[in-house]
Amino acid sequence: MDITINGQLHQLDIEPDTPLLWVLRDELGMTGTKYGCGVAQCGACTVLVDGQATRSCVTPVEAVAGSQIMTIEAVTQDPVGQKVVEAWVSQQVAQCGYCQSGQVMAATALLKQTPKPSDEDIAAAMVNLCRCGTYNAIAAAVRHAAQA
Amino acid sequence: MNEMRPLLKAATRKSDALPLNLSRRSFLGASLGALALGVVLPAGGRAFAQEAAPAIVPGTRVNAYIQIQPDSTVLFRSAFIEGGQGIFTAMAQIVGEELDVDPTQFVVEGAPPGPDYTLIGGYRFTGGSMSVRKSYDAMRQLGAAARQMLLQAAATQLGVPMAELATQPGRVIYAASNRSIPYGDLATAAAALPVPTDVPLRAREDFRWIGKPVARIDIRDKSTGKATYAIDLKVDGMLYGAVQHGVRLGMEPGALANEDEVKAMPGVHSVHRLPGAVAVLANSWWRARRAVEALQITWAEAAPGSTVRVMPADYSSEKHLADLKARTGDGLAFETHGEVGPALAGAARIVEASFDAPHLAHAQLEPPSAIARFNADGTLEVWAPNQAPEMFQADAAKVAGIAPEKVIIHSPILGGFFGRHFLYQTANPYQQAIILAKATGRPVKLLWTREEEFLRDALRPMSVARFRAGLDASGMPVALSAVTVGEGATGRWFGRTADKVDSSAVEGIAGKVYAIGNRRVGQIHVDDPAIIGFWRSVGHSMNDFFYETFFDEMADAGKQDPYELRRRLLADSPRHRALIEAVAELSGGWKRGPFTAEDGTRRARGVAMASPFGSEVATIAEVSLKQGEVVVHNVWVAVDPGSIVNPAIIEAQVNSAVALGLSSALLEEVVYEGGVPRARNYDGYPILPPDRMPKVHVRIVESGAPMGGIGEPGLPGVPPAVVNAASVLTGQRIRSLPLSRSNLTDMAG
Numbered sequence: 001m002d003i004t005i006n007g008q009l010h011q012l013d014i015e016p017d018t019p020l021l022w023v024l025r026d027e028l029g030m031t032g033t034k035y036g037c038g039v040a041q042c043g044a045c046t047v048l049v050d051g052q053a054t055r056s057c058v059t060p061v062e063a064v065a066g067s068q069i070m071t072i073e074a075v076t077q078d079p080v081g082q083k084v085v086e087a088w089v090s091q092q093v094a095q096c097g098y099c100q101s102g103q104v105m106a107a108t109a110l111l112k113q114t115p116k117p118s119d120e121d122i123a124a125a126m127v128n129l130c131r132c133g134t135y136n137a138i139a140a141a142v143r144h145a146a147q148a
Numbered sequence: 149m150n151e152m153r154p155l156l157k158a159a160t161r162k163s164d165a166l167p168l169n170l171s172r173r174s175f176l177g178a179s180l181g182a183l184a185l186g187v188v189l190p191a192g193g194r195a196f197a198q199e200a201a202p203a204i205v206p207g208t209r210v211n212a213y214i215q216i217q218p219d220s221t222v223l224f225r226s227a228f229i230e231g232g233q234g235i236f237t238a239m240a241q242i243v244g245e246e247l248d249v250d251p252t253q254f255v256v257e258g259a260p261p262g263p264d265y266t267l268i269g270g271y272r273f274t275g276g277s278m279s280v281r282k283s284y285d286a287m288r289q290l291g292a293a294a295r296q297m298l299l300q301a302a303a304t305q306l307g308v309p310m311a312e313l314a315t316q317p318g319r320v321i322y323a324a325s326n327r328s329i330p331y332g333d334l335a336t337a338a339a340a341l342p343v344p345t346d347v348p349l350r351a352r353e354d355f356r357w358i359g360k361p362v363a364r365i366d367i368r369d370k371s372t373g374k375a376t377y378a379i380d381l382k383v384d385g386m387l388y389g390a391v392q393h394g395v396r397l398g399m400e401p402g403a404l405a406n407e408d409e410v411k412a413m414p415g416v417h418s419v420h421r422l423p424g425a426v427a428v429l430a431n432s433w434w435r436a437r438r439a440v441e442a443l444q445i446t447w448a449e450a451a452p453g454s455t456v457r458v459m460p461a462d463y464s465s466e467k468h469l470a471d472l473k474a475r476t477g478d479g480l481a482f483e484t485h486g487e488v489g490p491a492l493a494g495a496a497r498i499v500e501a502s503f504d505a506p507h508l509a510h511a512q513l514e515p516p517s518a519i520a521r522f523n524a525d526g527t528l529e530v531w532a533p534n535q536a537p538e539m540f541q542a543d544a545a546k547v548a549g550i551a552p553e554k555v556i557i558h559s560p561i562l563g564g565f566f567g568r569h570f571l572y573q574t575a576n577p578y579q580q581a582i583i584l585a586k587a588t589g590r591p592v593k594l595l596w597t598r599e600e601e602f603l604r605d606a607l608r609p610m611s612v613a614r615f616r617a618g619l620d621a622s623g624m625p626v627a628l629s630a631v632t633v634g635e636g637a638t639g640r641w642f643g644r645t646a647d648k649v650d651s652s653a654v655e656g657i658a659g660k661v662y663a664i665g666n667r668r669v670g671q672i673h674v675d676d677p678a679i680i681g682f683w684r685s686v687g688h689s690m691n692d693f694f695y696e697t698f699f700d701e702m703a704d705a706g707k708q709d710p711y712e713l714r715r716r717l718l719a720d721s722p723r724h725r726a727l728i729e730a731v732a733e734l735s736g737g738w739k740r741g742p743f744t745a746e747d748g749t750r751r752a753r754g755v756a757m758a759s760p761f762g763s764e765v766a767t768i769a770e771v772s773l774k775q776g777e778v779v780v781h782n783v784w785v786a787v788d789p790g791s792i793v794n795p796a797i798i799e800a801q802v803n804s805a806v807a808l809g810l811s812s813a814l815l816e817e818v819v820y821e822g823g824v825p826r827a828r829n830y831d832g833y834p835i836l837p838p839d840r841m842p843k844v845h846v847r848i849v850e851s852g853a854p855m856g857g858i859g860e861p862g863l864p865g866v867p868p869a870v871v872n873a874a875s876v877l878t879g880q881r882i883r884s885l886p887l888s889r890s891n892l893t894d895m896a897g
Contacts, residue, residue, distance in 0.1 A: 015414060015435075022434035026388070031380035032373020034563070036513045037598045041830040044513055072373030088371035092363060092796060095804055096232030097370030098513040098563030104371060123839055129830065131513050131564045132232050133807020135841035137800070 043128025207286030231562030246291030277857020361796030398458030479670035486666035491627030495618025514563020606681025623706025656691030696868030754872025762856030767865030805862030
């Protein structure tokens with residue numbers, strides 16, 4: 001099976017129903033994308049599939065063959081992703097940081113589709129869980145990135 | 149946790165410095181396959197065994213902490229583990245201030261076990277909001293001593309008196325000849341010098357980093373996926389493991405009906421019976437997980453005389469709560485003041501109420517994992533999320549059957565902890581990883597699924613509290629008797645005696661600051677059948693809710709405004725009175741409501757105070773009701789930790805504590821039925837989502853009192869402030885959490 005991650009083609013010999021998350025983490029060693037719940041509840045595993053925020057823990061790898069997958073490892077190579085990261089740094093968003101890869105990817109997807117989001121747009125898109133409760137800093141960083 | 153012994157003062161300082169090892173990029177963990185931990189460290193370091201190494205005074209040996217690289221950056225070993233609270237940044241600020249190195253030039257990592265790091269009264273753990281306050285003086289001294297060693301080395305190299313030298317960040321300056329030597333060029337010579345004692349510290353007014361909102365040193369890595377947690381680690385040749393536990397604690401695996409089929413599944417290496425669980429090892433974790441979940445396991449009751457705690461098959465949360473509520477009496481006294489009996493008898497009016505709070509899960513986002521590897525030299529390496537490396541080392545040694553000094557513990561940063569990663573029987577995966585590594589002769593990385601984590605987490609205890617207060621004819625409280633019913637986490641894991649109350653069961657009801665002349669706080673111990681543990685702010689997480697909401701009941705009964713009554717009872721306590729006035733001012737002036745906000749919602753406010761972990765906190769919450777649920781719009785927090793290191797991190801920690809406290813008040817409860825927890829993932833155990841996060845407003849008050857904690861103190865005031873506000877709108881008191889159990893309607897309008 002061929003999948004394209006961060007612009008690079010990978011040939012995989014793997015059960016086609018393996019979740020994309022575990023292909024990234026264990027097969028390809030890209031551990032920036034996190035496992036949190038495995039049932040699309042928390043969003044720690046969020047990646048971009050053809051620009052859409054996607055929960056990789058419930059996405060069979062066969063479903064994304066032929067798609068463009070972007071992970072946190074390549075986020076700063078994307079101009080929107082780079083803006084988001086700089087906003088995350090300037091707003092000092094992270095605490096434990098474990099959910100933040102998914103948050104950054106969700107914000108990148110939002111700003112690619114809606115460069116000037118309203119507060120309602122932000123609330124609708126930024127639904128990933130954060131047990132440290134960095135939600136206010138996340139919203140501030142998204143607004144900051146949109147103005148950058 | 150609130151009552152550990154104070155930091156031992158260094159009576160003497162040893163000068164037998166360890167050799168620096170400049171060839172290492174990192175002390176540990178940077179290159180797992182290459183076994184990076186090569187620095188010679190003192191043996192020992194077992195928990196509670198500081199006497200075993202009397203020569204070492206914790207926090208004094210510079211080379212155990214500080215390694216200056218050729219490029220003048222500083223590798224720093226932290227006695228405390230980073231899990232979001234910002235301790236690595238705080239260490240860089242405190243040490244950097246005295247060492248004269250910009251905090252941005254620090255790389256910080258968790259120190260290995262050892263007597264150099266037992267900074268909390270001879271113990272070591274990351275908890276009780278103790279890290280900064282218990283190490284602040286020692287870490288400043290350490291940085292100052294290291295700077296002096298660099299100056300001494302420069303004086304020798306230049307052949308000039310040390311008094312003619314100065315430092316600028318990262319370098320020694322000799323003004324007379326306009327010379328400057330980077331620290332990196334002096335590190336080797338400096339490390340060979342004896343550690344000086346009693347080096348003068350920088351004056352507070354000259355601080356550049358302490359007390360300033362210095363940026364977190366881990367922020368970019370955590371924003372780009374580069375931060376490495378236990379779950380992300382890998383060692384050469386490792387097998388991946390997944391487990392299935394018996395759903396009821398104490399059950400043991402019996403027959404495996406389809407073991408051969410499972411062994412034939414793709415990538416499967418082997419199937420193992422473990423105490424209370426079955427494991428599958430495979431060449432990827434997903435394959436291991438799929439295989440272990442395919443196993444058809446017959447579970448048997450625990451063997452008679454089993455050492456594992458057995459959860460009764462008829463246990464339910466409802467039944468346990470009924471049991472706690474049925475206990476009568478005043479319990480064992482913990483705190484008494486005046487004569488509560490006669491004062492109650494003579495009171496004009498009696499107010500009584502009973503409260504309860506449920507078991508809670510930590511629900512940190514990183515599921516627990518562990519890597520265990522036996523090395524050819526007879527050592528065992530364990531990489532595991534932990535808040536107490538020496539305790540894990542001692543336990544891992546027991547499991548492996550080797551001496552503690554043969555166990556090397558690596559302590560990665562934590563993907564949230566909130567008390568999750570102490571040593572709790574049956575709640576940590578590393579013992580399973582050790583058994584599996586031993587059985588296979590291969591390194592094993594074991595990861596629990598979220599479902600296994602919800603099954604085996606150590607829970608915040610369930611508790612009931614009963615209050616009885618006497619008011620005089622003017623409505624002022626003259627007597628208060630309280631009793632909590634349940635079990636404290638400290639007693640469970642650090643020993644309890646029948647004649648002494650576990651302070652973690654009463655903290656937040658005991659230790660209150662209001663001038664009520666006659667008081668008694670008692671406790672009735674009832675074993676909690678669940679595995680219980682420390683949950684952010686421990687007993688305070690529920691006891692301040694019990695007390696501070698009962699306080700409003702007293703105020704209402706005496707026809708007093710709850711804010712004004714608090715102020716009156718703090719008349720002789722200027723620190724607390726100033727704090728409650730500060731939070732009122734921060735909120736635009738106290739108003740209880742109900743009132744109509746600009747958006748048309750009917751709102752009310754509640755206030756609460758708490759004295760947790762050496763700090764003082766006053767909290768106001770503003771709420772409305774919508775479709776039977778509480779909406780929290782604003783939370784104002786004034787916190788007085790005495791003195792501070794980083795106001796930006798304090799503000800972030802208060803935000804975080806508000807979120808967790810609110811989550812517990814609104815949504816969270818672990819519910820057992822038939823001895824088994826009902827929820828196994830976030831769908832059944834909801835935690836605060838982004839759309840329920842209020843605006844949080846923080847004021848830091850530096851009263852100059854002894855330094856208190858920060859990680860936990862923001863939490864305890866939140867549930868009572870929210871409930872006090874909600875009760876104004878509902879017109880009836882709410883005495884049980886979480887609020888999601890109740891359908892609340894606005895009766896006040």
